[in-house]
Amino acid sequence: DIQMTQSPSTLSASVGDRVTITCRASQSISIWLAWYQQKPGKAPKLLIYKASSLESGVPSRFSGSGSGTEFTLTISSLQPDDFATYYCQQYNTYLYTFGQGTKLEIK
């Protein structure tokens, strides 16, 4: 199975900061990567699909990039509502796998 590794595991930042989260795949997954945001006690929310396509209704401060084995999620200017845990997920094969998550905390 393809392994997904996110870094960092925890990120401390302030409102207005630009932040980047990285996701690496153990083998090439082309562009078949999604990013999710999850808040405590809630279901995950799809932010990005196909590595860089913004899901409908998601603010434009979120962006994704990458292909092959290295991907990034960038939040251009952090808002109070963005403090949450973020997961990447590959779907290059039918055996989906998630990263271990990155918790974005308020500094």
Place this chain on the structure above:
Amino acid sequence: QVTLRESGPALVKPTETLTLTCTFSGFSLSTSGMCVSWIRQPPGKALEWLARFDWDDDKYYNTSLKTRLTISKDTSKNQVVLTMTNMDPVDTATYYCARILSVSSWGRGGMDVWGQGTTVTVSS
């Protein structure tokens, strides 16, 4: 409006079989490219994909759990059912179902709509 809702027992005993139902609305699982997946999340841990059921009746399972999982659909009730045998305390988790618009038919992928989740505790 697309919605999904999970239902099932909150408590099961070790060695028992868990049956979870995902009831959905706003789309048809008979439509080309529609898929429903199950995902779980143990307390304080990461998401883990479990299984997927496709519009063409194809089914896919997590490699590590495939001997314990069965996914099926009831088209007339708009439901996807997941059974997991031989439950263990490590299977304690919140279980989610989610819709996928497949790459092959929709050119996108990603789990775009999720249910609110159902919490299952495995304990004697």
